[in-house]
Amino acid sequence: MPLELARVPHEIFDPEPWRGDLLSFLRRMGASHDAEDLVQETFLRTVERPPQGSVKPWLFGIALNLLRDRVRRDGRTERARPTLVASQREAPIDPAIAVERNDLAARAQALTEELPERQRAALLLRVRHGFDYGEVAAALHCTEATARQHFYLALKVLRDRLRDGDDR
Amino acid sequence: MNAHATNDRDGCPEFDFALMDLAAGDAVDATTREHLARCGRCSLALAAYRGTIDAVRGSVTTLAPRARMSFTWMHAAAALIVIALGARLARHEPPPRVVEVAAIDARPSDDAALTRLGADTARLDAGMCTFLMGAAMGVVQTPLGAISCNDCAFTVRVGPLPELVDDDACNDDTHVQIEVLRGLVATSMLDQPRVLAAGQWMTISGP
Numbered sequence: 520m521p522l523e524l525a526r527v528p529h530e531i532f533d534p535e536p537w538r539g540d541l542l543s544f545l546r547r548m549g550a551s552h553d554a555e556d557l558v559q560e561t562f563l564r565t566v567e568r569p570p571q572g573s574v575k576p577w578l579f580g581i582a583l584n585l586l587r588d589r590v591r592r593d594g595r596t597e598r599a600r601p602t603l604v605a606s607q608r609e610a611p612i613d614p615a616i617a618v619e620r621n622d623l624a625a626r627a628q629a630l631t632e633e634l635p636e637r638q639r640a641a642l643l644l645r646v647r648h649g650f651d652y653g654e655v656a657a658a659l660h661c662t663e664a665t666a667r668q669h670f671y672l673a674l675k676v677l678r679d680r681l682r683d684g685d686d687r
Numbered sequence: 688m689n690a691h692a693t694n695d696r697d698g699c700p701e702f703d704f705a706l707m708d709l710a711a712g713d714a715v716d717a718t719t720r721e722h723l724a725r726c727g728r729c730s731l732a733l734a735a736y737r738g739t740i741d742a743v744r745g746s747v748t749t750l751a752p753r754a755r756m757s758f759t760w761m762h763a764a765a766a767l768i769v770i771a772l773g774a775r776l777a778r779h780e781p782p783p784r785v786v787e788v789a790a791i792d793a794r795p796s797d798d799a800a801l802t803r804l805g806a807d808t809a810r811l812d813a814g815m816c817t818f819l820m821g822a823a824m825g826v827v828q829t830p831l832g833a834i835s836c837n838d839c840a841f842t843v844r845v846g847p848l849p850e851l852v853d854d855d856a857c858n859d860d861t862h863v864q865i866e867v868l869r870g871l872v873a874t875s876m877l878d879q880p881r882v883l884a885a886g887q888w889m890t891i892s893g894p
Contacts, residue, residue, distance in 0.1 A: 627742035645711055646743045667704075674707050678696060678739040 534562045534578060540648055541582050547631065547643055550586055557585050576650065576657035583640060583658065623681070630680045634673050637661075641669035642677070698732035710736035792819040804828070 538558055545554040561582045570577045631639055637659060644650040644658060656666040698706045705719045710733055715723075723729050795801045799814030809818070810828040818827055 623742045624745040627739070628745070631743060642743065646740050649712075651713075670711070671704060671707055674710075674736060674739060675697070677743065678735050679694070681739060681742060682696065682735070 534565050537575075537578055541578065544579060544643060544648060545582055545586055547628070547647070548583065548586055548636070548640060549590070549632065553589060557582060557589065560585050573654060573657065575648075576654040579644060579648070579650075580658040580660065587636075626681060627677065630677055631673075633680075634676060638669045638673035638676070641666055642673035645670050696732060696735055698729035699726060702726075702729055703732065706733045707736050709733060710740050793817070794819070 541558045541561060542554050545557050550557055561578060564581050564585075565578070631642065634642065640659060641655050644655045645652075650658065652663045652666045652670070655670065656663040659666060659669070661669075697703050699722070702719055702722055705715045706723075706729060709715045709719070709723075723733065793801060793809060793816050795811075795816040796814045799816045800812040801814070801816055802810045802812070804810050808826045808828065
């Protein structure tokens with residue numbers, strides 16, 4: 520009986536086009552020197568477990584979970600992370616410094632990092648990565664209503680803090 | 688800071704969420720667009736939301752014009768709201784039933800659960816009701832707190848808003864939305880709401 524060679528699946532999922540987006544997202548979520556590692560780890564997971572449904576929220580959801588695991592493992596608290604990241608970046612991250620430089624984008628970045636993790640993720644996924652609420656919900660493993668709530672809260676808090684900085 | 692608490696940077700409460708969606712790039716319905724075209728408060732709120740989102744995207748270096756209403760503007764906006772609501776009532780709805788609660792004139796919706804508790808006190812447990820306070824101080828109790836004022840008019844809506852219920856951020860799905868006709872609006876899920884009446888912000892005392 521002739522042997523049949525196992526066929527390689529015709530379409531192999533290639534996560535490479537998502538590398539830049541994932542790196543950007545992870546860095547803004549608090550990853551710094553380990554962002555590249557986390558992206559690689561995310562890609563490895565895609566080999567172990569091919570995407571189900573929409574790829575985008577699935578990939579970002581994996582990356583976010585890996586970041587959470589790493590933060591837990593490293594014993595870093597969420598509140599401590601922005602400070603840690605600040606010392607490792609070129610961009611001004613301290614809100615006070617950013618105000619002095621009148622750099623709104625830097626202030627927004629710094630203030631975004633002070634948001635609770637899920638609010639921050641919802642805001643970034645929605646605003647910087649073009650997710651709709653369904654996709655945000657899939658990435659955060661929550662309901663769409665919850666995803667909306669996180670986004671609304673984040674946007675209002677950030678608006679107020681940016682304005683309050685203006686008033687100083 | 689609690690983002691649920693409405694402040695003078697927010698749009699009108701019934702359109703505020705749609706404004707945030709619009710700022711994020713979503714399409715909005717015709718009602719919202721029409722309202723936006725004639726509401727200065729919502730226009731300012733939308734500009735602030737857009738400015739914030741642009742800042743997060745890193746695409747701007749200055750904020751949009753400040754969404755802070757001047758005292759005069761606020762009164763003009765409030766007057767417009769009163770006129771618009773009045774015109775709407777006159778056009779589309781039968782004359783409201785009026786319930787006399789001592790010093791308080793109450794105009795409850797059909798499904799409102801309104802109870803008179805005393806000479807100057809009423810309690811609204813569900814539904815919507817407009818209260819017209821006379822010169823004497825009146826008190827309206829709601830599940831989230833009590834509103835007291837004199838010589839003011841406001842509408843209180845008590846009930847769950849399912850789209851706002853957060854399954855992991857909110858322990859209580861009771862939502863109280865308060866609209867003050869001659870002032871501003873307070874909306875709260877978790878925080879104590881405030882009411883602006885007769886030009887004065889008043890904190891609503893908790894239960």
